[in-house]
Amino acid sequence: xxxxxxxxxxxxxxxxxxxxxxxxxxxxxxxxxxxxxxxxxxxxxxxxxxxxxxxxxxxxxxxxxxxxxxxxxxxxxxxxxxxxxxxxxxxxxxxxxxxxxxxxxxxxxxxxxxxxxxxxxxxxxxxxxxxxxxxxxxxxxxxxxxxxxxxxxxxxxxxxxxxxxxxxxxxxxxxxxxxxxxxxxxxxxxxxxxxxxxxxxxxxxxxxxxxxxxxxxxxxxxxxxxxxxxxxxxxxxxxxxxxxxxxxxxxxxxxxxxxxxxxxxxxxxxxxxxxxxxxxxxxxxxxxxxxxxxxxxxx
Amino acid sequence: xxxxxxxxxxxxxxxxxxxxxxxxxxxxxxxxxxxxxxxxxxxxxxxxxxxxxxxxxxxxxxxxxxxxxxxxxxxxxxxxxxxxxxxxxxxxxxxxxxxxxxxxxxxxxxxxxxxxxxxxxxxxxxxxxxxxxxxxxxxxxxxxxxxxxxxxxxxxxxxxxxxxxxxxxxxxxxxxxxxxxxxxxxxxxxxxxxxxxxxxxxxxxxxxxxxxxxxxxxxxxxxxxxxxxxxxxxxxxxxxxxxxxxxxxxxxxxxxxxxxxxxxxxxxxxxxxxxxxxxxxxxxxxxxxxxxxxxxxxxxxxxxxxxxxxxxxxxxxxxxxxxxxxxxxxxxxxxxxxxxxxxxxxxxxxxxxxxxxxxxxxxxxxxxxxxxxxxxxxxxxxxxxxxxxxxxxxxxxxxxxxxxxxxxxxxxxx
Numbered sequence: 001x002x003x004x005x006x007x008x009x010x011x012x013x014x015x016x017x018x019x020x021x022x023x024x025x026x027x028x029x030x031x032x033x034x035x036x037x038x039x040x041x042x043x044x045x046x047x048x049x050x051x052x053x054x055x056x057x058x059x060x061x062x063x064x065x066x067x068x069x070x071x072x073x074x075x076x077x078x079x080x081x082x083x084x085x086x087x088x089x090x091x092x093x094x095x096x097x098x099x100x101x102x103x104x105x106x107x108x109x110x111x112x113x114x115x116x117x118x119x120x121x122x123x124x125x126x127x128x129x130x131x132x133x134x135x136x137x138x139x140x141x142x143x144x145x146x147x148x149x150x151x152x153x154x155x156x157x158x159x160x161x162x163x164x165x166x167x168x169x170x171x172x173x174x175x176x177x178x179x180x181x182x183x184x185x186x187x188x189x190x191x192x193x194x195x196x197x198x199x200x201x202x203x204x205x206x207x208x209x210x211x212x213x214x215x216x217x218x219x220x221x222x223x224x225x226x227x228x229x230x231x232x233x234x235x236x237x238x239x240x241x242x243x244x245x246x247x248x249x250x251x252x253x254x255x256x257x258x259x260x261x262x263x264x265x266x267x268x269x270x271x272x273x274x275x276x277x278x279x280x281x282x283x284x285x286x287x288x289x290x291x292x293x294x295x296x297x298x299x
Numbered sequence: 300x301x302x303x304x305x306x307x308x309x310x311x312x313x314x315x316x317x318x319x320x321x322x323x324x325x326x327x328x329x330x331x332x333x334x335x336x337x338x339x340x341x342x343x344x345x346x347x348x349x350x351x352x353x354x355x356x357x358x359x360x361x362x363x364x365x366x367x368x369x370x371x372x373x374x375x376x377x378x379x380x381x382x383x384x385x386x387x388x389x390x391x392x393x394x395x396x397x398x399x400x401x402x403x404x405x406x407x408x409x410x411x412x413x414x415x416x417x418x419x420x421x422x423x424x425x426x427x428x429x430x431x432x433x434x435x436x437x438x439x440x441x442x443x444x445x446x447x448x449x450x451x452x453x454x455x456x457x458x459x460x461x462x463x464x465x466x467x468x469x470x471x472x473x474x475x476x477x478x479x480x481x482x483x484x485x486x487x488x489x490x491x492x493x494x495x496x497x498x499x500x501x502x503x504x505x506x507x508x509x510x511x512x513x514x515x516x517x518x519x520x521x522x523x524x525x526x527x528x529x530x531x532x533x534x535x536x537x538x539x540x541x542x543x544x545x546x547x548x549x550x551x552x553x554x555x556x557x558x559x560x561x562x563x564x565x566x567x568x569x570x571x572x573x574x575x576x577x578x579x580x581x582x583x584x585x586x587x588x589x590x591x592x593x594x595x596x597x598x599x600x601x602x603x604x605x606x607x608x609x610x611x612x613x614x615x616x617x618x619x620x621x622x623x624x625x626x627x628x629x630x631x632x633x634x635x636x637x638x639x640x641x642x643x644x645x646x647x648x649x650x651x652x653x654x655x656x657x658x659x660x661x662x663x664x665x666x667x668x669x670x671x672x673x674x675x676x677x678x679x680x681x682x683x684x685x686x687x688x689x690x691x692x693x694x695x696x697x698x699x700x701x702x703x704x705x706x707x708x709x710x711x712x713x
Contacts, residue, residue, distance in 0.1 A: 004549075005570065005577040007584040009302050009511070015585035016544045019525040023598050023639070047573040048585070051538060052530035136374040143369050161369065162706045163395060163622050165402040166514075167544065168636055168697045172704040186302070186383055188374050272330070 010191055011044065014183040016167060017146060018048035021181050022055055024171035025128035032058040034070035035246040036203050037132030037184065040192055042077065043201050044183060057084035061116045063109040064091045065227035065248040073204040088120045105229050108250035118154040121178055130181045136188045146185050152176040190269055197262045207265065209242045209257045220253035301380040301511040306404035306433065308397045308424050309389040313410040314441045318481035319373055319384060322503065325488035328375035370400050379507050389420050394655065394669040395622040397427050398709060405514050406435040406506070413446045417459040422656040429469045430618065430711065432516065432691060436474045437505060443494065444480040450496040453478045466657045477502055513583040518690035519607040520548040523638035524600045528587055540571060540587035541596055543639070546692035551579045555605040558596055559683040564605060566591040599640035601683055609683045609693060616713045619674045621666040623700060623707035628665045633707065637682055637696040647675040674710070687711035
């Protein structure tokens with residue numbers, strides 16, 4: 001029997017990036033949100049180091065407002081693969097008075113995650129934080145390097161980035177700096193879903209259609225939940241929905257959908273005329289919402 | 300899905316953003332919310348047309364100044380394949396960005412304004428595509444609607460460009476010419492009736508027909524070791540795998556190989572990809588290989604076929620494109636990153652600056668940002684390399700400034 005390995009360029013690139021991380025840094029960590037992109041990263045990391053275990057921990061910055069399905073999924077995945085999971089809570093930063101909870105109609109803990117993330121980086125002395133951000137998601141992310149340097153304050157200097165040529169990644173940094181690494185930079189939303197389908201990767205149930213109590217605001221479908229502010233005149237209704245992107249409950253809107261399997265989800269995305277982050281309430285704040293958050297250290 | 304990587308360079312005036320916008324629009328790749336955002340921004344700025352550059356210029360400073368500062372990545376797909384466009388500004392002060400974009404692209408689109416013809420900027424784009432050995436160049440003669448779709452105008456531009464092509468240092472490069480109008484959409488996605496004299500393909504048809512390949516040309520197989528995998532578990536107690544990305548050509552189980560720099564001989568016993576084993580892997584694969592004997596291999600080493608050894612030298616002659624505001628001068632030390640290997644290097648001498656308009660070289664003693672020149676370099680340890688025009692991956696390197704850690708330049712070994 002003669003078997004020739006056919007290669008998938010995007011997968012091969014991501015595996016290459018993971019191996020550069022482990023070779024160029026001392027204390028890498030994978031930022032894990034429980035969303036499909038970070039789940040895909042875990043599979044790619046498995047492939048990069050097999051038969052050895054994934055040689056770095058996962059870090060989950062927990063807003064406390066997550067979908068319970070996501071948390072259950074996270075714990076199961078970590079158990080099955082024998083991974084190390086570090087959880088740091090936004091609630092602790094609020095209790096310690098480091099950040100102040102937002103109030104009002106559009107309040108969310110999304111941007112509060114930055115402080116908790118930067119504290120965790122300092123606590124564990126992480127020098128490389130691997131994330132599932134993709135350039136096709138959002139226009140500021142389209143400018144992001146694969147190895148993106150952050151200064152001691154976690155800030156992104158977007159106008160002064162290192163050029164990245166060929167496959168040559170330069171991860172040299174000073175003490176105190178860290179690098180954000182994006183192995184699936186060049187993947188699109190459809191690439192991720194196709195890969196999940198091809199690899200039969202398990203994902204949280206909220207990505208598939210289900211019945212949920214929701215309310216409508218600004219043309220978007222919001223989850224009814226104690227974590228989401230709701231006006232009295234915003235009526236609760238039950239709809240068949242799924243989530244296309246999963247942040248925490250206060251920043252992620254649902255979409256009407258009957259897609260119950262991965263292949264139905266892929267079909268729906270192929271036909272969709274709305275971008276993925278069109279359902280991200282956090283991006284709608286202003287045209288430069290993402291760039292501003294990234295400058296401050298958001299991932 | 301297959302991915303085709305494209306580089307574009309040019310100024311707003313060439314209609315580059317309009318072309319990209321048109322490609323996105325006509326392939327239904329602009330989603331409703333993105334289109335609405337563009338409509339809203341265009342209206343706010345008082346434009347009576349859709350300003351597609353708003354879709355590609357991601358930074359606040361770029362939108363404020365109406366310029367592209369950095370490389371932007373644009374994604375779209377058809378039923379056949381996915382496309383990534385690395386879009387860079389075309390002015391001389393952005394030469395380094397163009398080089399960056401071209402380094403990862405298989406195809407380059409050079410835009411020419413039909414009213415202006417071949418200009419200095421065209422020369423520069425072509426020069427960079429020559430230097431970096433981008434496989435395919437598409438000369439897109441834009442704004443044909445403004446020259447009455449004239450065949451004569453197109454033929455004149457084509458002849459001028461062919462004269463330029465005669466000076467090319469990369470004869471294998473495939474150059475194609477397409478007359479179009481990005482604004483009206485003629486020959487972008489749909490064939491136009493306005494130019495019945497043109498029998499060729501539209502831009503998208505041309506791109507769809509290209510087979511996506513690694514940006515690296517075929518050459519001899521090179522396997523730079525990224526990391527050594529040692530699980531140290533009961534099941535894989537003695538496993539010692541060398542992980543890396545394969546370049547140049549295939550590698551097979553049973554191949555007699557040499558490990559550099561130690562020159563140790565061995566044989567490939569296993570090729571792993573995740574939990575499966577293969578007899579053969581093609582260039583571009585990220586694999587893990589096992590060798591016959593227990594030898595000492597570490598990151599930075601390179602595994603090659605024993606009858607295909609690269610050059611092993613401590614002195615190299617190179618063409619460098621400088622990317623740092625601190626000038627490159629003789630006698631200074633930099634770190635060379637070549638594949639997975641880093642070596643301390645001293646700049647021996649700077650010979651000249653090469654004009655990007657094919658007008659020749661000027662003797663020089665330093666290179667300023669965005670300048671390209673011939674540089675000789677001395678290394679603290681030998682490098683195992685090929686000339687860039689023999690094997691792209693093994694002939695390119697970056698220079699890292701040890702005092703700032705920045706990527707200060709890129710070099711191509713002669």
